[in-house]
Amino acid sequence: MTGESYAALNHLREGRRQVTVRASGELRDFYERPETPVSAAQDRAARLVAFLREITAASSGELVIADVGCGDGGITRMAADAAPGHRVIGMDWAMAPLETARAKGLTVMRGTAAHPGLPLASASVDVVVFSEVIEHLVDPDAAILELHRVLRPGGHLLLSTPNLAAWFNRGMLALGRQPVFSEVSMARVFGRPGQFVAGHLRLFTLGALKEFLVAYGFADLRVRGACYHDVPGPLRPLDRLFRSWPAASAILTVHARKPH
Numbered sequence: 001m002t003g004e005s006y007a008a009l010n011h012l013r014e015g016r017r018q019v020t021v022r023a024s025g026e027l028r029d030f031y032e033r034p035e036t037p038v039s040a041a042q043d044r045a046a047r048l049v050a051f052l053r054e055i056t057a058a059s060s061g062e063l064v065i066a067d068v069g070c071g072d073g074g075i076t077r078m079a080a081d082a083a084p085g086h087r088v089i090g091m092d093w094a095m096a097p098l099e100t101a102r103a104k105g106l107t108v109m110r111g112t113a114a115h116p117g118l119p120l121a122s123a124s125v126d127v128v129v130f131s132e133v134i135e136h137l138v139d140p141d142a143a144i145l146e147l148h149r150v151l152r153p154g155g156h157l158l159l160s161t162p163n164l165a166a167w168f169n170r171g172m173l174a175l176g177r178q179p180v181f182s183e184v185s186m187a188r189v190f191g192r193p194g195q196f197v198a199g200h201l202r203l204f205t206l207g208a209l210k211e212f213l214v215a216y217g218f219a220d221l222r223v224r225g226a227c228y229h230d231v232p233g234p235l236r237p238l239d240r241l242f243r244s245w246p247a248a249s250a251i252l253t254v255h256a257r258k259p260h
Helices: 003-032 043-056 076-083 097-104 140-150 167-174 204-215 232-240
Strands: 065-066 085-092 109-111 124-129 151-162 219-226 249-255
Touching: 003 124, 043 076, 043 124, 043 151, 043 249, 076 085, 076 124, 085 097, 097 109, 109 204, 124 140, 140 151, 140 167, 140 204, 151 204, 167 232, 204 249
Parallel strands: 065 085, 065 124, 085 109, 124 151
Antiparallel strands: 151 249, 219 249
């Protein structure tokens, strides 16, 4: 590659970084708003904690567990209760939910998997919980690399995200409606059910999520489906049924490992 080509590549990288920083600042303001949802739904949280219990049961020493994008600390609290004797830390970039988490007696710090990165040393964490975060990110590639960096060899990633190919989204698209979870505006909801803007920027199918994680160095993927808390009451038995078919479940929960 010529010197001119290197210079052009570096210019593109710097431009991408500046766009990411500006967009991240705008999103940070969005998540500081009191009306923005920052709490974990029960079923997907329970699925991730079930993975965590399996990990701690197989461990002979103290684990460092980081809940990255912890919001108000709902999963952090569940993780701490499920992993007594282990070190559990909650991290988020928005101060308002962090203060709520701290008020619950949790150990929290400000940090983000996006630029400028987590305030953690490389290979210093045994388990990263990344629940309902990746769909909100401007640069998920940089974030997943950052999680890979802080995990020890053999470390565990526990991730959840909405499923673009959820059973009800297949029906919505067939009817010409906007899929649930997807958003076209940061100001209000258009074309789909629901009243709250959640700030979703990226949506994955099961196949795309698997390919994405493998491409960035994760292996031994295990996937379980989870229910969506806003499914109308009469349809909840159907949502529970589809939970056993992850490719069509409402929520994808994944346990992946960083190879030794």
